[in-house]
Structure formats: C-alpha cells, structure tokens
Amino acid sequence: MLDLIATRRAGGKHSADDLAWLALGAARGEIPDYQLAAWLMAECLRPLDLDETAWLTQGMAASGRRLDRTGLPHPWLDKHSTGGVGDKTTLVVLPILAACGLTVVKMSGRGLGITGGTIDKLESVPGFRVNLTPEEMLAQAARVGIAEAAQSEELAPADKALYALRDATGTVDSIPLIVSSILSKKIASGAEVVVLDVKCGSGAFMKSEASALELARRLVETARRCGLKAGALVTDMRQPLGRTVGNALEVREAISALKSPDEGRFCRLCVLLAAHALLMGEVAATQEEAEARAREALAGGGALAKAKAWFEAQGADAAVFERDDALPTAPIRRTLTHEGAPAFVEALDAGIIGEAAVELGAGRASKDDAIDPAVGFEFHAEIGRRLVSGDPVATVHAASEADAGQALGVVRQALSLGNRPVTESPLVLTTL
Amino acid sequence: MLDLIATRRAGGKHSADDLAWLALGAARGEIPDYQLAAWLMAECLRPLDLDETAWLTQGMAASGRRLDRTGLPHPWLDKHSTGGVGDKTTLVVLPILAACGLTVVKMSGRGLGITGGTIDKLESVPGFRVNLTPEEMLAQAARVGIAEAAQSEELAPADKALYALRDATGTVDSIPLIVSSILSKKIASGAEVVVLDVKCGSGAFMKSEASALELARRLVETARRCGLKAGALVTDMRQPLGRTVGNALEVREAISALKSPDEGRFCRLCVLLAAHALLMGEVAATQEEAEARAREALAGGGALAKAKAWFEAQGADAAVFERDDALPTAPIRRTLTHEGAPAFVEALDAGIIGEAAVELGAGRASKDDAIDPAVGFEFHAEIGRRLVSGDPVATVHAASEADAGQALGVVRQALSLGNRPVTESPLVLTTL
Numbered sequence: 001m002l003d004l005i006a007t008r009r010a011g012g013k014h015s016a017d018d019l020a021w022l023a024l025g026a027a028r029g030e031i032p033d034y035q036l037a038a039w040l041m042a043e044c045l046r047p048l049d050l051d052e053t054a055w056l057t058q059g060m061a062a063s064g065r066r067l068d069r070t071g072l073p074h075p076w077l078d079k080h081s082t083g084g085v086g087d088k089t090t091l092v093v094l095p096i097l098a099a100c101g102l103t104v105v106k107m108s109g110r111g112l113g114i115t116g117g118t119i120d121k122l123e124s125v126p127g128f129r130v131n132l133t134p135e136e137m138l139a140q141a142a143r144v145g146i147a148e149a150a151q152s153e154e155l156a157p158a159d160k161a162l163y164a165l166r167d168a169t170g171t172v173d174s175i176p177l178i179v180s181s182i183l184s185k186k187i188a189s190g191a192e193v194v195v196l197d198v199k200c201g202s203g204a205f206m207k208s209e210a211s212a213l214e215l216a217r218r219l220v221e222t223a224r225r226c227g228l229k230a231g232a233l234v235t236d237m238r239q240p241l242g243r244t245v246g247n248a249l250e251v252r253e254a255i256s257a258l259k260s261p262d263e264g265r266f267c268r269l270c271v272l273l274a275a276h277a278l279l280m281g282e283v284a285a286t287q288e289e290a291e292a293r294a295r296e297a298l299a300g301g302g303a304l305a306k307a308k309a310w311f312e313a314q315g316a317d318a319a320v321f322e323r324d325d326a327l328p329t330a331p332i333r334r335t336l337t338h339e340g341a342p343a344f345v346e347a348l349d350a351g352i353i354g355e356a357a358v359e360l361g362a363g364r365a366s367k368d369d370a371i372d373p374a375v376g377f378e379f380h381a382e383i384g385r386r387l388v389s390g391d392p393v394a395t396v397h398a399a400s401e402a403d404a405g406q407a408l409g410v411v412r413q414a415l416s417l418g419n420r421p422v423t424e425s426p427l428v429l430t431t432l
Numbered sequence: 433m434l435d436l437i438a439t440r441r442a443g444g445k446h447s448a449d450d451l452a453w454l455a456l457g458a459a460r461g462e463i464p465d466y467q468l469a470a471w472l473m474a475e476c477l478r479p480l481d482l483d484e485t486a487w488l489t490q491g492m493a494a495s496g497r498r499l500d501r502t503g504l505p506h507p508w509l510d511k512h513s514t515g516g517v518g519d520k521t522t523l524v525v526l527p528i529l530a531a532c533g534l535t536v537v538k539m540s541g542r543g544l545g546i547t548g549g550t551i552d553k554l555e556s557v558p559g560f561r562v563n564l565t566p567e568e569m570l571a572q573a574a575r576v577g578i579a580e581a582a583q584s585e586e587l588a589p590a591d592k593a594l595y596a597l598r599d600a601t602g603t604v605d606s607i608p609l610i611v612s613s614i615l616s617k618k619i620a621s622g623a624e625v626v627v628l629d630v631k632c633g634s635g636a637f638m639k640s641e642a643s644a645l646e647l648a649r650r651l652v653e654t655a656r657r658c659g660l661k662a663g664a665l666v667t668d669m670r671q672p673l674g675r676t677v678g679n680a681l682e683v684r685e686a687i688s689a690l691k692s693p694d695e696g697r698f699c700r701l702c703v704l705l706a707a708h709a710l711l712m713g714e715v716a717a718t719q720e721e722a723e724a725r726a727r728e729a730l731a732g733g734g735a736l737a738k739a740k741a742w743f744e745a746q747g748a749d750a751a752v753f754e755r756d757d758a759l760p761t762a763p764i765r766r767t768l769t770h771e772g773a774p775a776f777v778e779a780l781d782a783g784i785i786g787e788a789a790v791e792l793g794a795g796r797a798s799k800d801d802a803i804d805p806a807v808g809f810e811f812h813a814e815i816g817r818r819l820v821s822g823d824p825v826a827t828v829h830a831a832s833e834a835d836a837g838q839a840l841g842v843v844r845q846a847l848s849l850g851n852r853p854v855t856e857s858p859l860v861l862t863t864l
Binding site (some may be wrong): 002005006009033034035036037038039040041042045046165168169170171172429 | 434437438441464465466468469470471473474476477478526597600602603661670
C-alpha cells in the first residue's frame with residue numbers, strides 16, 4: 001500500500017492489478033483506513049487518468065457479488081441520476097421503459113443533504129418493500145418488468161467502504177472517485193446499458209455546466225472502457241425539477257404524471273431519459289422513434305399500468321393510485337402568494353430549496369437522521385412565469401406552524417423576481 | 433477537522449489556532465487517524481507556508497510538557513543532525529561546548545534505516561543510562577554541564593503521533609513536516625539556541641544540495657519565527673563521516689578524537705559545529721574566536737575531561753576511555769585491500785554503506801529490530817586517497833564470516849576508483 005500511496009502522490013500510473021488489489025483490500029477491511037485516506041487525498045490532488053478510473057471501477061465492481069441477469073431479456077438496463085432537488089424521474093422512467101417491453105432492474109440510494117433519494121420516496125408509500133434480495137429482484141423483474149430496491153451490501157462493497165472514508169476525509173468531490181463509485185455499482189448490478197442523468201446547478205453536486213459536462217464525459221468514456229454502454233443527459237438543476245420537493249409529495253406528482261401526462265419540464269425529462277435509454281439499448285433506431293415510443297407509453301396508459309403492477313409487486317397500497325390521502329399528508333399547509341406589481345420569476349434556487357427541505361425534515365443532514373415522508377414544498381410557479389398580485393408561488397407542507405413559517409421565509413430567499421420577461425431555462429444542456 | 437482538510441486540500445491558509453488545535457488533537461488521540469492521514473497527504477501536495485510551519489511547530493511544542501531550564505546558565509543550547517552514516521559528532525561537540533563553559537541538555541533518537549542514532553551509540557557503552565527523567569537531566573546538566581537522554585514521551589507528543597502516521601502513509605518527506613518535527617522537540621526541550629547539521633548526499637535524507645539547502649533555510653527561518661535562535665551547516669554525506677560506521681566503533685572513534693584530535697574530516701566538523709554554536713549563542717564574537725575556543729577545548733583536554741564526567745554521571749564504565757575492549761567487539765574482522773595498479777578513491781557511497789551496516793545489524797530496517805552494538809565498518813581510505821596494491825580499504829566487524837563476506841562485497845560496490853587525482857569533497861557546503 002505504501003507503494004501505491006507513493007505512486008499516487010507522485011502522480012504516477014497505477015496498474016489494473018494495483019487498483020483491483022486496492023478495491024478488494026478496501027472491501028475486506030484489509031487496508032488500514034489511514035492508508036486509504038492518504039491515497040484518497042493524493043488521488044484528489046493527482047487524479048486518476050481514464051485507464052486508471054476504469055481499472056478502479058472494474059476492481060470495485062469485482063469486490064463483491066455480481067447480480068446475474070441471465071434469463072432476463074436484453075438489453076439489461078439501468079438508469080442513474082447524480083442527484084437533485086425534486087428529482088423523481090425514476091418513478092416514471094422505469095414504467096415507461098417497462099411499457100416499451102424492456103425489463104429494468106435497479107438499485108437506488110437514500111437521500112443525503114439536499115439530494116433526495118428514490119428509496120426514501122418509495123418508502124413514503126404505505127407497504128412498499130425496498131429491501132429485496134437479489135433473487136427476489138430478478139424474479140420480480142421477470143414477472144412485471146421492473147424491480148427497484150435499496151442498494152445491496154453484497155454488491156460492490158468496496159464502494160461502501162471507500163465512500164464512508166471519502167465522506168469522513170473531505171475527499172468526496174473527485175471526478176474519478178465519483179465515476180468509479182457510480183459505475184461500479186451499475187456493473188455489479190448486472191447492467192449492460194445505462195442512461196445517466198447528470199444534474200447541473202445550485203441544487204446538484206456539480207454547480208457549473210463545465211464540471212457537469214466533464215463528469216458526464218468521464219462517466220460515458222469510463223463506462224465504455226468497462227464494456228458498459230452508457231449515454232448521458234446533462235440537465236438543469238438551477239430550479240427544482242417539477243412541481244414538488246418532498247417524498248410523498250413527489251410520489252403524488254409522479255403518479256399524476258403517469259395518469260395525466262403534461263408538457264411540463266418533469267414529464268418532458270422523463271420522456272427524454274426513457275428515449276435515450278431506448279436509443280442506447282438499440283431498441284429504437286432514431287431519436288424521433290425513441291421519443292415517440294416513450295411518449296406513447298406514457299400518454300397511452302401503458303406506463304401507468306406497469307407502475308401499478310410494480311408497486312403492487314413490492315407490497316404497496318394500491319390506493320395511492322386512486323386517492324391523494326393514501327399517502328402521508330402533513331398537518332400544516334401554508335401558501336406564499338405574490339403581492340404587488342406584476343413580476344417575472346428570474347430564479348427559484350434549487351440549492352436553497354433543497355436545504356429548506358432538509359430543515360423541514362424531508363431530507364437528512366447526516367446519514368442516520370430520520371425523515372418525515374409527508375413534508376416538503378409544492379411550487380405553483382417556475383422560472384419565466386409572470387406573477388400578478390395574489391398568485392400562489394409555493395405551498396409548504398410542514399409538521400408545525402413554526403416550520404412552515406421558517407420554510408416560507410427561505411422560499412422568499414430562493415425566489416428572485418424581475419420586471420422583464422425571462423426566457424425559460426433550458427431543461428437539457430447536453431446529450432452524450 | 434473536515435474544514436482543515438478542505439483548506440489544506442485547496443492550498444488555503446490555516447490560522448495559528450487551527451494548527452494548535454490539530455497538534456493537540458493529534459497528541460491526545462482525539463482526531464481520527466484517517467482524517468490526520470488525509471490532512472498529511474494534502475500537506476505534502478499543498479505544503480504549509482512559513483507562517484503555518486511556525487504555527488504548527490509551536491502547536492506541536494505546546495502539545496505536551498516543556499522542559500524548564502530555569503536556573504541553568506544561558507544560552508540554553510541544543511544541537512541537531514538530520515542524520516547520516518557515521519555521524520557521531522554529538523559525542524564530541526557536547527564535551528567541547530561544556531569545556532567552553534556552556535551547559536548542554538539534549539534529547540536524541542534511535543537510528544532507523546541507514547541513519548544512525550546517538551542513543552544507540554551511547555547504549556553500546558556498558559552501563560550507560562539513556563533513560564533520564566527531565567528532573568535527572570536538569571540536575572545532571574547543572575552538575576557536569578552535559579545531559580543527553582532518549583526522547584521523552586512527555587515532550588511534544590504531537591510529533592510522536594504525527595510521525596508514526598507519516599511513516600505509515602508515505603508522507604514523511606515534506607519539508608514543513610520535517611521542520612516542525614525537528615523544531616517542536618527542540619522548543620519543548622527548552623532550547624533557546626540550536627545548531628543544525630543538515631546532511632546532504634546519498635547517506636542523508638536530503639540527497640541533493642538544493643533540497644538540503646532548502647531544508648536548512650526553512651529550519652532557520654521557522655526557528656526564528658518561533659523565537660528560537662538557529663544556525664545551520666549543510667554538510668557532506670556522500671561518504672560516511674569519519675573512519676567508522678557502527679555503534680561501539682563510532683564511540684571508540686569519538687573517544688579517540690577527544691584523546692588525540694587530528695585534522696581529519698570528523699574532528700574538523702566537530703570543531704565547526706561547536707564554533708557555530710558558540711557564535712549563535714553569542715559566547716564568541718567572531719568565527720575565528722569561536723573556532724579557536726572550540727579547537728582549544730578539544731586539543732587542550734578540556735573536552736575529554738567533560739566527556740569522562742558526562743559518561744560517569746550517566747553510569748558508563750570509565751574503562752571505555754582506557755581500553756578498546758571495554759566496548760563490545762565483534763568476533764569476525766575482515767579487511768578489504770586494494771589490489772593492482774595505483775588508483776584514487778573517487779567515491780565511497782554513504783547510502784550503500786549505510787544499507788550494508790543495517791544488513792550487518794548495526795542499524796534497524798524497522799523500528800522494533802534489535803541491533804548489534806559491536807558490528808560495522810572501519811575505513812582506511814576516503815575520497816581523494818591514492819591507493820597502491822596491498823593498501824587496506826575497509827575492515828568489516830561482523831558477527832559471522834558470512835556477514836563479513838557479504839559486507840565486503842557491498843563495500844566493493846560502494847567504492848569507485850579512478851586513475852586520476854581526485855579533489856577531496858567539501859566538508860561544509862553552506863553555513864547559515
């Protein structure tokens with residue numbers, strides 16, 4: 001390990017064997033934390049190159065069990081988002097893909113900080129079981145086309161060990177380490193095609209377009225070197241995605257999109273992500289065909305039917321598709337309205353809203369915090385919207401009046417108004 | 433700690449309070465090893481500046497007890513060598529300074545790798561006690577002018593904690609960390625004037641003159657910022673210092689120098705180091721006066737008398753000053769002689785000799801190794817010497833014939849001969 005540390009410190013090149021050894025040693029707890037920490041910091045300042053990133057990714061993927069999808073129809077799909085505020089696309093993209101005849105097996109994480117997690121959203125649904133064994137996942141996917149569960153500790157255990165240490169040593173934000181963390185889990189979960197949603201803006205890990213684009217490029221190129229077919233969209237996270245932020249609120253919004261899709265940003269992004277997956281998986285030949293199929297699956301009710309089958313298979317109360325109050329509801333709702341002269345929404349800062357959601361209890365400040373599934377925000381305006389006096393801007397769903405008051409104050413900070421028309425911000429910045 | 437790691441990673445500036453907190457936390461074991469390791473690696477790649485180095489040094493010095501020399505005459509002297517092969521100057525410099533009327537209290541380390549340690553040399557003397565309490569040291573210094581002991585764990589405990597971690601994480605060779613390690617111990621041991629011998633060459637930590645000079649400058653400047661008066665000599669370590677390498681052999685050479693000083697490199701360096709201390713401590717006004725006093729103390733027998741009093745005070749067998757065999761002797765002695773045409777010694781590589789000495793058992797490959805006090809090398813030639821056939825080059829003192837044969841083979845590798853005259857290599861490269 002001292003040799004590996006010295007090589008990294010000097011910016012030298014590791015071999016594939018070195019990095020496989022490091023990943024396995026980390027997974028098995030055989031390398032002291034302080035040596036891994038020194039290596040991780042050296043990596044942040046002397047980053048791995050593309051070869052090394054791919055070798056580390058493969059080493060991490062091989063550090064535990066690999067989900068064997070043999071018997072499921074190809075392409076073996078997966079989808080990943082780097083995390084944002086109000087990002088509930090998985091709940092709609094998976095049903096669209098299943099309605100297009102594909103089979104999706106996916107593992108997701110819980111939220112941390114301003115970033116929500118799909119598992120937290122699903123857990124807000126009464127009865128929904130997120131802890132499936134790999135065998136249960138495969139059986140369910142074969143039966144209903146979709147299986148979605150919490151990350152298994154058996155897959156890519158090196159990632160769990162390295163991530164915990166990165167979190168504790170200020171070494172999270174290194175592109176090669178982020179790339180290997182994301183892709184090692186996808187490879188270990190048996191994917192052969194993965195569509196990546198790289199979020200960009202104040203509500204995302206990557207704040208600037210340049211850094212998001214760099215991450216997207218590295219993800220796609222590293223995936224290619226690992227034999228994984230990947231495509232990526234770099235998408236806007238300057239404002240929250242869709243109308244809601246908060247777990248049950250987002251499930252409600254996803255169900256509403258499945259039942260009555262519209263032309264809003266959330267539905268459009270779900271269609272584009274699904275279309276990109278169809279294209280990457282060579283299920284559609286052109287972007288137009290892919291989009292048409294995804295749109296038809298959503299508009300024609302196929303996706304809704306698949307979502308119902310999926311939720312039911314994982315034990316969810318089917319009433320959530322019928323009645324809003326079948327999902328947890330917060331006792332207090334307060335709405336902020338616009339007062340005064342007409343104005344245009346110039347910004348609704350996703351980073352600030354994300355922090356306010358954590359404060360409300362919708363997210364976690366640290367790993368072991370409990371969350372409140374019912375609380376969050378509902379937005380009635382987005383960037384570009386013209387507001388006149390009395391128009392609602394946002395409704396906070398809170399556990400107490402005090403929380404609601406504080407949260408509405410933060411929404412005021414997140415909101416910038418101007419008196420000139422504002423163009424809508426672009427939804428997709430780049431497609432790779 | 434995460435803030436400190438982030439600052440270091442970004443190459444930002446720590447405050448004095450930050451670094452005092454880090455040193456204390458390291459000393460008390462309150463900061464997890466993996467966080468310290470990440471910080472240390474970030475420091476290697478984004479080094480501390482002069483302010484920060486001084487603040488860390490002061491924080492480390494304040495992390496434990498400080499030896500209080502109140503009552504001992506000023507200047508409160510100390511001497512430090514960065515370590516070399518055959519470096520036994522302390523055994524002669526301390527007696528010279530005491531003979532000049534000064535009082536020296538010094539703590540030393542044990543050897544590791546090719547670098548010898550004064551404590552190992554003293555322990556080769558039958559009866560010599562190296563574990564003195566701070567109180568015993570002060571009382572002895574007041575009585576006989578010299579006290580020399582193994583590093584106390586009560587002084588600068590942050591250095592012990594950080595050094596162990598640096599050793600285990602490939603972060604030893606950072607100049608700010610080396611400087612703070614050396615000087616924090618000097619400050620904690622109550623010194624106000626310190627003379628530094630920065631070794632340079634294959635047998636030293638700093639191989640190049642530029643790096644040794646950089647270390648010397650940083651040491652002197654950091655000391656100044658910490659209120660410690662320091663001077664430094666950058667001295668040659670391309671070949672071993674003096675005639676011997678090995679613990680008892682070096683004690684014998686030092687006693688011989690005290691009894692019958694000559695004009696060889698070892699005696700000359702002892703005089704120059706003592707003179708620099710006299711000058712730095714403002715005991716002598718000029719270099720000439722300082723050298724004359726040091727030379728007189730050595731030639732006039734004053735230093736020998738002080739050495740005897742010192743050794744006796746620490747329990748040593750006085751016979752070591754009378755009989756060679758009062759010190760441990762090795763059972764096997766084998767001499768390499770020059771054969772063939774006359775030739776000049778172009779090199780006698782100190783690094784190679786140092787490694788051979790470790791192999792023989794005179795030094796430690798790792799911290800917990802035992803050493804053999806009797807073994808080592810005696811050299812009959814140095815760089816520039818003309819050899820004719822039959823001239824002895826080196827005698828190895830070994831525990832077995834096999835060891836002796838192997839060691840002589842290594843001496844042959846360390847030795848380069850040429851047929852043109854070679855100028856003696858300079859002893860002192862720079863004086864600061």
